[in-house]
Amino acid sequence: MITPKIKVLRSHGIQYIPDLCDVTLSEEFRGRPILTQTDDMTKVESAAKICPTKAISVAPFSLDLGKCLFCGECALCAPENIRFTNDFKMATTKREALVIKPEDERVEFHHEAVRPVVRKLFGKALKLRQVSAAGDASVEMELNATGNVNFDFGRYGVDFTASPRHSDGVVITGPISKAMAEPLQICYDAVPDPKVLIVCGSEACSGGLYADSKAVDRSFLASHDVDLWIPGAPSHPMAFIDGVMNLMGLKHER
Amino acid sequence: MIYYVTDNSAHSVALSDIPEVEYAALYNDLKERLQEQRYHIAHYFATPVGNRLKFYLLLLDDKEHKVMLSSFAMDYYDDVALPSLTALHPQLHPFEREISELYNVEFDSNPWNKPLRFSFDRRNRNSTIDTYPFYTIEGDSLHEVNVGPIHAGIIEPGAFRFICNGENVLHLEIALGYQHRGVEKEFSSTDNRLRQTLLAESIAGDSAVAHATTYAGVIEKLLQSPTNENLIKERAVALELERMAMHIADTGALSMDIGYQLGQVACEALRTMTINTTQAWCGNRFGKGLIRPSGTNKPLTEAKRKMILDNVAEISRRYDEVRLDINSSPTILARFEECGIVPKEEMYRIGGVGMAARASGATRDIRSSHPFGAFAQGYVDHQSVVKKQGDVMARLMVRANEVLQSAEYIRDILNSYDVSEEYSHPDYTSALTPNALSFALTEGWRGEICHVAITDEKGSIETYKIKEPSLHNWLALALAVRGEGISDFPICNKSFNLSYCGHDL
Ligand code: SF4
Numbered sequence: 131m132i133t134p135k136i137k138v139l140r141s142h143g144i145q146y147i148p149d150l151c152d153v154t155l156s157e158e159f160r161g162r163p164i165l166t167q168t169d170d171m172t173k174v175e176s177a178a179k180i181c182p183t184k185a186i187s188v189a190p191f192s193l194d195l196g197k198c199l200f201c202g203e204c205a206l207c208a209p210e211n212i213r214f215t216n217d218f219k220m221a222t223t224k225r226e227a228l229v230i231k232p233e234d235e236r237v238e239f240h241h242e243a244v245r246p247v248v249r250k251l252f253g254k255a256l257k258l259r260q261v262s263a264a265g266d267a268s269v270e271m272e273l274n275a276t277g278n279v280n281f282d283f284g285r286y287g288v289d290f291t292a293s294p295r296h297s298d299g300v301v302i303t304g305p306i307s308k309a310m311a312e313p314l315q316i317c318y319d320a321v322p323d324p325k326v327l328i329v330c331g332s333e334a335c336s337g338g339l340y341a342d343s344k345a346v347d348r349s350f351l352a353s354h355d356v357d358l359w360i361p362g363a364p365s366h367p368m369a370f371i372d373g374v375m376n377l378m379g380l381k382h383e384r
Numbered sequence: 385m386i387y388y389v390t391d392n393s394a395h396s397v398a399l400s401d402i403p404e405v406e407y408a409a410l411y412n413d414l415k416e417r418l419q420e421q422r423y424h425i426a427h428y429f430a431t432p433v434g435n436r437l438k439f440y441l442l443l444l445d446d447k448e449h450k451v452m453l454s455s456f457a458m459d460y461y462d463d464v465a466l467p468s469l470t471a472l473h474p475q476l477h478p479f480e481r482e483i484s485e486l487y488n489v490e491f492d493s494n495p496w497n498k499p500l501r502f503s504f505d506r507r508n509r510n511s512t513i514d515t516y517p518f519y520t521i522e523g524d525s526l527h528e529v530n531v532g533p534i535h536a537g538i539i540e541p542g543a544f545r546f547i548c549n550g551e552n553v554l555h556l557e558i559a560l561g562y563q564h565r566g567v568e569k570e571f572s573s574t575d576n577r578l579r580q581t582l583l584a585e586s587i588a589g590d591s592a593v594a595h596a597t598t599y600a601g602v603i604e605k606l607l608q609s610p611t612n613e614n615l616i617k618e619r620a621v622a623l624e625l626e627r628m629a630m631h632i633a634d635t636g637a638l639s640m641d642i643g644y645q646l647g648q649v650a651c652e653a654l655r656t657m658t659i660n661t662t663q664a665w666c667g668n669r670f671g672k673g674l675i676r677p678s679g680t681n682k683p684l685t686e687a688k689r690k691m692i693l694d695n696v697a698e699i700s701r702r703y704d705e706v707r708l709d710i711n712s713s714p715t716i717l718a719r720f721e722e723c724g725i726v727p728k729e730e731m732y733r734i735g736g737v738g739m740a741a742r743a744s745g746a747t748r749d750i751r752s753s754h755p756f757g758a759f760a761q762g763y764v765d766h767q768s769v770v771k772k773q774g775d776v777m778a779r780l781m782v783r784a785n786e787v788l789q790s791a792e793y794i795r796d797i798l799n800s801y802d803v804s805e806e807y808s809h810p811d812y813t814s815a816l817t818p819n820a821l822s823f824a825l826t827e828g829w830r831g832e833i834c835h836v837a838i839t840d841e842k843g844s845i846e847t848y849k850i851k852e853p854s855l856h857n858w859l860a861l862a863l864a865v866r867g868e869g870i871s872d873f874p875i876c877n878k879s880f881n882l883s884y885c886g887h888d889l
Contacts, residue, residue: 134709138650141702145653156660160667180812182579201673203578206681214667260538264563266885267540268589268670271633274538279649280656292536307888309502309513309562310541313533339583345504345566363672364589 145279150286151381153368155216160200161366162217166210167191167232173208180207183338195220195237196228196335199363221360221373228335228359239376247324248357249379252298255287256378258328259297259321261314264346265304269331269364273301276367283371286380294318299326299357302350305333305340311347318354326377328358331365338363386413387443387452392754396605396822397453399838402440407456407466410441418473421732422447424748426825426834428479430487431847435460437487442823442834446753453821458489468494475735478855485511501888502561505569516559518545525549529870533562540884551869556862563888571837571848577603577677577812580845584835585672588852588886593619593626594828595850595886596675598835601756601824603677606816606839611678613761614805617797618684620758621692622662622674624790627829628696629658630881631739631783632703635710637878638780642719650706654699661695664688676810683807684798693798700791707784720777724864724876727774734863735856738831740880743782744774750827763800764793779879786829816843830854830883852886 147153155161171188178186181204185197193204193212205212219236222228223243230237262270276283277290291297294317306314318327329351332338340346360373375381386409388402417423426442436457443452458464468491470476480491481500488507491497499506502513520528526549533541541562547555570583584599585592597619604611636651659669666674666682674682684692710716726736728745741748749768751759758764769785771778816839823836831853838847861880865873 131712134705134712135646137705138646138702138709141705142646142650142653145649145656156664156667158664158667160673180576180578182576182582199582199672200668201578201582202667202681261534262538262540262563264565264885264888265540266586266589267883268592268672270538270540271590272669275652275656278652278656280653290538304563305565307562307564308504309564310533313541313562317534333586339570339579339586340565343504343566343570345564345569363668364670366669 146282147280150281150283150371150375155218155366155368157216159216159218159366160202160214162195162220162237163193163205163212163214163230165191165193165212165230165232165234168210171211174211177204177207177212180204183332183336183341190231192229192231194229194336195361196225196332196359197338198361199332199338218366218368219372220362220369221358221376223358223377225335225356225359228361241376244377244379245357248326248377251324252326253379256299256326256374257289257291257297258299258301259294259317260290260301260303261310261317263302263304263310263314263334264307264340265331265333269303269333269362272364272367273303273330273370276370281367281371286375288374294320295322297321299328301328301330302334303330305337305343305346306348306350308345308347311350314350318350326357327354328360328374329356330360330370332361332363335359335361386410387454389450389452391450392750392756392825393760394605395608396817396820399819399821402453402455402821404455404457410454410456411467411469414443414469415472417443418475421746424475424735425479426451426832427823427836427849427851428476429836429849430483430489431838432460433457437489439483440821440836442836444754446748449754451754451823451825463490465490465492467492470494470496474733475856477859499561501564503564504566513559513561516543518559519555519557521547521554526554542884546870546873548870551871553865553868553870553873556865558858558862560858560884560887563885565885565889567889568848568850572845575844581676587850587889588883589670590630590883591626591828591830591833591886593622593671593675594826594833597623597757598824598826598833600675600677601826602822602835602837603816605822605824606820606837607678607811607814608817609678609811609814612805612808614683614801614807615680616757616761617763617801618680619675620764620797621794622671623826623828624794625658625662625696626671628699628787628790629655629662630829631787632658632699634783634878634881635706635780637881638720638776638875641874641878642716644713644716647706647710650702654703657695657699661692664691678811679808681810684801684803686803689798689801689803693795696791696794700788703787710780710784717777719875720780721775722773723776723872724868724879725773725775726860726864728772730863731774731860734859736860737856738827738853739782739786739829740779740857740860741831742768742770743778745770745772748832750825750832754825756824756826758797763797776875776879816845818843828853830881831857850889852883854882854887857882858887
């Protein structure tokens with residue numbers, strides 16, 4: 131019957147975001163924080179103490195987005211020193227760039243660190259194989275969402291493939307459990323060279339809450355160069371889209 | 385007396401109040417009792433205490449709304465075999481398997497004594513995930529299909545082995561453990577309650593609210609602090625929003641798998657709207673940051689209350705149109721109906737819970753059998769959605785009706801919500817009751833979640849045990865595909881959408 135379908139279609143309307151380079155998230159969204167040094171840093175000390183992943187360092191004052199789970203609790207502890215903004219543009223080519231310092235107004239992307247071959251071969255299309263290595267399913271769902279009717283990242287030639295053989299690189303989510311260390315390596319090896327490596331979510335960037343767990347094995351990251359680090363718990367689809375567009379050279383604003 | 389009888393709203397229980405009985409007494413009692421459908425096991429685990437191994441068991445009586453606690457003990461290095469209850473009541477299989485795996489306790493004549501999740505602290509290190517003892521059937525006409533651990537989509541890992549006769553599945557075995565992160569150990573190795581809260585949110589990211597609510601329940605029972613009306617209402621709104629979001633997401637996923645593109649995109653957009661509503665409330669699309677023990681950092685303002693009411697009404701209206709379209713499309717019904725059936729008796733036997741159980745006519749629903757929060761306070765008069773068929777369509781329709789029902793609950797709760805009330809801040813520091821056992825049961829969108837904490841003499845959490853509904857329901861999926869064409873596996877799988885990380889912990 132056609133009538134119910136027409137109804138669904140009419141209510142559905144047009145859903146895609148017209149310009150993925152021009153997106154502002156809800157005010158409430160907890161993205162990149164801004165740090166402010168003050169004379170009295172005692173509140174930062176208590177924030178550092180309560181931080182579940184020890185992402186905050188007091189002297190010198192810094193916050194590691196690769197460890198941060200964006201719970202926002204530190205900003206409640208030390209409102210004069212830490213304030214979260216709704217800026218989702220946090221992906222970067224260098225792990226160190228995720229450590230933000232007082233008055234930093236953006237996360238530097240470091241275009242110079244992108245390997246030339248990446249832009250040459252994958253500047254127009256990038257097919258990725260995702261490997262969940264003890265991700266909690268939220269990052270995975272956000273990565274799925276990048277291809278949905280709202281974000282439709284496929285329009286830029288970025289998709290996820292079923293087989294590593296058909297892909298140009300690997301996206302890792304999760305702290306990397308011991309049991310996934312070998313499958314991850316096998317999958318990565320099966321991707322034809324040259325290939326990119328993307329680490330998505332704070333748990334993947336640092337191990338997050340499981341950094342010290344005996345059930346985790348992060349040796350893969352010690353022996354492979356990462357092209358893109360994307361923080362978040364989970365990383366918002368826009369954080370991934372922004373990072374990958376920058377990596378491909380489709381954007382030059384950071 | 386074998387049990388200490390309590391319920392899901394009572395305070396924590398002093399360890400000394402829980403009877404320690406002989407295993408034989410418990411065995412004999414459960415042997416009989418579990419024949420009645422009103423009873424099932426919510427949790428059963430062992431934990432080392434000095435040089436002894438202490439076992440705790442939580443039995444639920446759905447009819448009387450009671451939780452019955454019992455325990456027994458043995459020497460840590462005792463090698464007597466205990467008669468297996470799984471042999472009589474398959475619902476015990478994940479519990480006995482976990483105990484065997486962790487502590488080498490032998491359950492005599494357990495028909496399915498296989499490793500559960502290859503926990504890093506298991507006793508038998510020779511048993512590894514690569515050597516999982518898959519069931520095999522000999523026969524020239526049979527072949528095996530191996531899938532995983534990495535699957536074809538953006539999804540968590542797990543190893544599936546199908547034994548097929550031509551296109552038909554004779555048997556499916558699911559080997560899990562790839563997602564094991566050591567969650568339970570992380571809980572007991574910190575006193576930082578914020579860290580514990582975040583751990584709870586990460587047990588299964590698609591059920592962050594449900595697990596965090598359960599954790600908060602466990603802690604509040606140990607703090608003996610009353611929660612205020614608004615907090616209870618907010619948690620119910622968050623939980624029902626999570627239920628809506630995931631049921632809508634899975635309606636979309638099922639639509640995608642049968643090439644029903646209209647339903648897929650409509651649901652994708654509606655899910656986005658639902659989780660963006662949660663984000664506009666608390667800053668995170670999955671509700672992380674929203675549930676905190678004894679208080680909140682994100683009290684509802686009038687603007688937010690209104691925003692949720694408006695969005696939920698719109699989502700519900702549009703989702704109902706999709707539901708009607710599904711129901712009036714013979715090509716959709718042809719794929720979903722009579723596919724992946726799990727009969728009611730079987731659901732009860734294997735201890736199935738939650739929406740999947742209700743789709744088979746097995747009325748398992750913590751919101752009515754062991755009410756918590758808003759359901760215990762009577763802010764919502766909950767009637768479980770139950771179907772009989774037990775097929776993919778029934779699971780889809782339970783979801784569909786629950787989306788509409790949750791929307792109504794949210795509307796009712798928010799209409800009686802008074803934003804001018806004072807709100808309480810989270811409590812991360814007050815001392816917990818020492819030497820106590822505290823449990824909380826919550827009905828997440830998948831089903832029954834149970835967390836149990838045991839505190840030591842200083843009030844620190846010494847043991848933390850987590851049960852995700854998926855622990856029971858993975859077996860239901862394996863049974864659902866028996867006799868089906870292997871090409872129907874994806875829709876059977878999505879009709880359950882079980883958690884790997886929640887199972888593997
Ligand atoms: S928001 Fe990040 S840095 Fe702040 S307490 Fe939470 S995890 Fe730590």
